[in-house]
Amino acid sequence: MYCPKCGKQIEAGSRFCPNCGNALQEEHAHIPEVSTGNQKKGNGLKIAVIVLAAIIVLGGIAAGITISSISKNEKEPKEEPKKVEETLLEAKERARKKLLEADALVQELSSQGVDVSAYTEEVADAEFELEGATSIEEANEVYEICENIIENCNELKSEEGKPNNEDVCRQNQKILYDALKAYYEKNGNYPDQFEYLVQEGFLDSIPKCPDGGTYDYFVNYDVTPEQLSVSCSVHGQLYP
DSSP, rough: BBBBTTOOOOOTSSSSSSTTTTBBBBHHHHHHHHHHHHHHHHHHHHHHHHHHHHHHHHOOOHHHHHHHHHHHHSSSSOOOOOOOOHHHHHHHHHHHHHHHHHHHHHHHHHTTTTTOOOHHOOOOHHHHHHTOSSSSHHHHHHHHHHHHHHHHHHHHHHHHHOHHHHHHHHHHHHHHHHHHHHHHHSSSSSSSSSSHHHHTTTSSOOOTTSSOOOOEEEETTSSOOEEEEETTTTEEHHHH
């Protein structure tokens, strides 16, 4: 080894330099300090690694608990809401309201002159059956009967006021009759065919029977004044 002060070579382990008297003990005293600093840094690094590992472990445990909780919730069957069963009293009350609705509709049609005698009897029978109903099924049957009555009466109500095919045919015969009369007043005779009524402007078109019948006319010259009549091959003479 060499003296750090004068640079002379000295024996290993010497405490003083024989050349310049420099104390060599101080140089060795600094060595433990360097070693202690490195040891502290190493200890700090170990602590940091331990803390990081603990955080990772705790995070994994927390994640496992969360996943387990979610999986448990998915496996647990959801309770369906309980259905409230209808009692006999409630079923009969519901059928009674429908019965009153059906009866009111039947009475309305009857007051308009519509023949609803069959439905009047059905309403009376339904009322009797409802009074003697001892089960929900029997009450529900009355309810369905009343619904059918209402449906049928509504169909009659919608058809009320609509002309039937015979009424349409009667109106067509009147149209032809009036056109023939107008033709006679202008020409002094009746046309051989209805088409002449259209050609000379007495009709826009020849009316058609809704049931497919054909129209014809007849003049009775044996009476005074002569009598004109129009008839249909399906409905016969409806006008005049």
